[in-house]
Every structure is written in structure tokens, then in C-alpha cells.
Amino acid sequence: MPAASSVQAAIESITRHDWGRLLSGLVGSLGDFQLAEDSLQDALESALRHWSRNGLPVAPHAWLMKTAKRKAIDRLRRAANFQSKTTAIAHLIEIENSAPDWDDPDPIEDERLKLIFTCCHPAIDRKTAMALTLRSVCGLTTDEIADAFLDSSDAMAQRLVRARHKIAKAGITYAVPGPEGWADRLESVLGVIYLLFNEGYASSGENYIRGELCSEAIRLGKLLAALCPDEAEVEGLLALMLLHEARRPARLSADGAFRSLEEQDRSLWQHDRIAEAIRMLEQALRRGRAGSYQLQAAIIAIHAEAADFASTDWRQIVLIYDRLLELSPNPVFRLNRIVALSYAFDPRFVLEALNGLAESLADYQPYHAVRADLFGRAGQPEEARAAYDRAIALSASPAEQAFLSRKRDALTAPGS
Structure with a gap:
């Protein structure tokens, strides 16, 4: 009898590396995402x-x-509406001994990218499609997805349940789209890859950096760029991820402590990767269709090209955020613009602007960290200390908590 640990390890490896490949093949056979997911789990x-x-x-x-x-046949046979499922069962029996689905030629050769395109169905609203894809294809938890969308975990869990019911009730059939169907799904696909990278780069979980998620998102971005070679926003997203990834070696110290952009040793940055990303960004911008990912990459490029933190062109960053907010007026961009303004001018002049974000970002840890930093730089240590306490309470990352605690403890009382 084989060791249980070796079998468990083999199953965990398949689940981690090949879930998307297997699920994609099943979805293609069944045309029913939920049935495919349940049957694969069985x-x-x-x-x-x-x-x-x-x-x-x-x-x-x-x-x-x-x-x-x-297992899918068994589930269909047990269904209350068995008679209406006989055609589907006959089809499944016919293909049961067929060759593996992933051997069929397809314009999208990568199984995970294929499944992301499949799940980002245009009949489902973009946020829901992205959330379902992140959960089922990319393996993020409901809590991680909720954090990505600035939702509560309960609200996100309910959204996912409602979406699955809607898909089943409406009879939405999943199938791998051909090239003619990519455009309708591309924005959602880009969003999935972007949020997957974000979770890896600044995880909401115990491990602050999850390098495997960053690498997977970049891999998918490169595949997507090859698949859609004339799409400026695909190039913009890939450039954005590469620029962030180039700074990753300096984000944690040798003992695992978090390092802010101001504290990072820039000699540790991967400058060849920065150059590659900037070339890609310039190519995207020359297409004359500047979108959100290109503009975010342009901001990171300004940071990457600055010799040190003090020489950062903050005024240029503010102008780019102005344009970003015209395209996507979300509160996180507004928060980041306030940070840029505080360095371009004076932190005392922008504190009031934070009040307008208090409700929408009440449970967003970076909002309270920004408040703490601005209060500290404006000479208001007591207000800064309270904001740091709130930010620490909202953080699940030990590295982040230690960084915020260090900043809080470094505050000095007035007159000291």
C-alpha cells in the first residue's frame, strides 16, 4: 500500500499546478462550469x-x-429533472473514453489562460465574472477576493453564491471563445491577471509577498501579449507588473521586515527588467490609446527612473493621477493622488482631502496608514498614533504590522 503522504502530495501537486488545465477540459465537455467544478472535486x-x-x-x-x-453523469442522473438531462448524459457517455480534451488544437494553448477567457463570460457582470474566475481558476480565497474589491467577506461570499445560482438558472453555457469573442472578455481577463498579481505582490494573508502568484500573473500577461499583439492595455498591464516585480527584491529586508519605497535599497532593483518594461510601456503609449494600466505603469516608471526617493517627480505623478481619475474615478486612485500631492507640496495642505474618503475606505488598511503618515509629517503625533493603531488592526500581514508598529513607535511627542 502506498504511503498516504505521497498520495496526498501528488494530489496537492495536481490541484496546485493542473487544476485549471483539468477544469478547462471538463468545462469544454460539459458546457456547465459548476457541474465541471463539482465533478472534478468529486x-x-x-x-x-x-x-x-x-x-x-x-x-x-x-x-x-x-x-x-x-461523476458528472452520476450528478446528472441524481438531478430532479433527470428526463431533461438524458441528452447530456448520452453525450457524456459518448465522450467518456475520448482523448483528453487538452490535446485538441486551440488558439489559446495555455489551459489556465483558456479557462480565464472561458469564465469571463460577457453575460455575467464584470466584477462577478472576475470574482468567480479568481476563486475557481486562480485559487484565491473569498477573503482575498473581497479585499481586492474592497468588499466585506460576507458580501463577496453572497455575490459568488448568487452568481452561481444565476448561471445555473439562466442556463449560461461555458465554452472557450474563438478570437472573434476575445474583445468582449479582454477587460475582465486583464482585471483577473491584475488582481492575481496584486495579491501576490501585497498579499492580504500572512505571507506578505507570494512570489508564485506574481510569477504566474506575469506568465499569463506574456501569453496574453503574444495572443493580442496590438492591444496597448495588454502591454500596459505587462509593463506595470514587470516594473513592480523589478522592485520586489528590495521590499523585504533579510530578516523579512517590510521596506517602504523611501527605505528601499535601489541597487537591489532589477534594472534590466525595468528597462524592458519601460520599452514595452513606450510602445504601448505610441499606439495613442492610453488606458488605466498604461497610466499606472507610467507612474511606477517615474519611481523606477528616479535616482532616489527625494528626486521623484511627484508633480508629474499628480498629473497622471488626474488623467487616471478621469478614466476610473475610484477611491484608491484618489488616495494615491493625495499621497503624491503631499510630497509635491506639503502634507498639511492635503489632510482635509482625506475626509472625503473616510466612508468608502473605512476598512481599507492603506487609507489609515496614509492618514498616519500624513499626520506624522504634519507634526500631529497623537493623531498619527491613533491612525497607525487602526492600520495595524486592519492588517493581516506580520511584516506589514511590524513596519507600521515601527513607524508608530518612532513618533515623537510635541516639543520633545
């Missing part, structure tokens, strides 16, 4: 039992696909 549970007794099969992925299709 197959993994069966694998744990059978492989523990009999050992790993010669072709684990093929075993899982075949088992998942059988």
Missing part, C-alpha cells in the same frame, strides 16, 4: 481513496478526467 476525493489503496495510476490526469466525467 474525482479528486475518489483519487485519494483509490490511489491510497492501489497506488498512482500510469496517467493520473487522464484518470482524473475520466473519473470526473463519470
Whole structure:
């Protein structure tokens, strides 16, 4: 009998690396995302039992696909509306012994990217489609997705449940879109990749940086750029991720402490990657269709090209945020613009502007960290200390909590 630990490790590896590949094949066969997801989960549970007794099969992925299709047939047979499912069952029986779905030629060769396109269905509102994709395809938790959208966990969980019910009730059929259908889904696909990278770069969980998510998002971005070579916003997103990634080696000290942009050792930045990203950004901007990702990349490029923090062109950054807010007037961009204004002019002049964001960003940790920093720089340590306490309470990252605590403890009382 094989060791249970080795079987468990094999299943965890398949789930981590090949879930999207397997799920994509099932969705293509079933045309029903929820049925495919449930059947694949059933197959993994069966694998744990059978492989523990009999050992790993010669072709684990093929075993899982075949088992998942059988599990789908079982689920359809148990359904209350069995009679209406007979055609689907007959179809599944016909393809049960067919070749693996991923062997079929397809313009989108990568299985995870294919599934992201599949799940970003234009019949579902963009936010919901992105949230479902991040949950089912990218493996983010409901809490992580809620943080990404500045929602409560309960609200996001309810949104996901309602969406699944809507999809089932409306009979929305999932299928891999051809090139003619990419344009309707591209904005959502870009959003999924962007939020996947963000979760890796500044995770809302215990590990502040999750390098595997950053690398996966960049990989998907490069594949998407090859698939859509004339799309400026695809180039802009990839440039944005590369610019952030180039700074990652300096974001944590050797002992795991977080380092702000002002504190980072810029000699640790990956300057070849910065140059690559800036070339890509310039190419995108020459297309004359500047969008949100290109403008965000332009801001990061200004930081990347500055010799040190003091020489950053903050006024130029403010102007870019003005343009960003015309395209997307969201509160996080407004917050970031206030930060830029505080360095371009004086922190005392922008504190009042934060009041307009108090309600929309009440539970957003960076909002309170910005308030704390501005109060501290404006010579109001007591207000800064209270804001740091709130920011620390909202953070789930030990590295971030330690950084904020250090900043709070460094405050001096008036007159000291």
C-alpha cells in the first residue's frame, strides 16, 4: 500500500499546478462550469481513496478526467429533472473514453489562460465574472477576493453564491471563445491577471509577498501579449507588473521586515527588467490609446527612473493621477493622488482631502496608514498614533504590522 503522504502530495501537486488545465477540459465537455467544478472535486476525493489503496495510476490526469466525467453523469442522473438531462448524459457517455480534451488544437494553448477567457463570460457582470474566475481558476480565497474589491467577506461570499445560482438558472453555457469573442472578455481577463498579481505582490494573508502568484500573473500577461499583439492595455498591464516585480527584491529586508519605497535599497532593483518594461510601456503609449494600466505603469516608471526617493517627480505623478481619475474615478486612485500631492507640496495642505474618503475606505488598511503618515509629517503625533493603531488592526500581514508598529513607535511627542 502506498504511503498516504505521497498520495496526498501528488494530489496537492495536481490541484496546485493542473487544476485549471483539468477544469478547462471538463468545462469544454460539459458546457456547465459548476457541474465541471463539482465533478472534478468529486474525482479528486475518489483519487485519494483509490490511489491510497492501489497506488498512482500510469496517467493520473487522464484518470482524473475520466473519473470526473463519470461523476458528472452520476450528478446528472441524481438531478430532479433527470428526463431533461438524458441528452447530456448520452453525450457524456459518448465522450467518456475520448482523448483528453487538452490535446485538441486551440488558439489559446495555455489551459489556465483558456479557462480565464472561458469564465469571463460577457453575460455575467464584470466584477462577478472576475470574482468567480479568481476563486475557481486562480485559487484565491473569498477573503482575498473581497479585499481586492474592497468588499466585506460576507458580501463577496453572497455575490459568488448568487452568481452561481444565476448561471445555473439562466442556463449560461461555458465554452472557450474563438478570437472573434476575445474583445468582449479582454477587460475582465486583464482585471483577473491584475488582481492575481496584486495579491501576490501585497498579499492580504500572512505571507506578505507570494512570489508564485506574481510569477504566474506575469506568465499569463506574456501569453496574453503574444495572443493580442496590438492591444496597448495588454502591454500596459505587462509593463506595470514587470516594473513592480523589478522592485520586489528590495521590499523585504533579510530578516523579512517590510521596506517602504523611501527605505528601499535601489541597487537591489532589477534594472534590466525595468528597462524592458519601460520599452514595452513606450510602445504601448505610441499606439495613442492610453488606458488605466498604461497610466499606472507610467507612474511606477517615474519611481523606477528616479535616482532616489527625494528626486521623484511627484508633480508629474499628480498629473497622471488626474488623467487616471478621469478614466476610473475610484477611491484608491484618489488616495494615491493625495499621497503624491503631499510630497509635491506639503502634507498639511492635503489632510482635509482625506475626509472625503473616510466612508468608502473605512476598512481599507492603506487609507489609515496614509492618514498616519500624513499626520506624522504634519507634526500631529497623537493623531498619527491613533491612525497607525487602526492600520495595524486592519492588517493581516506580520511584516506589514511590524513596519507600521515601527513607524508608530518612532513618533515623537510635541516639543520633545
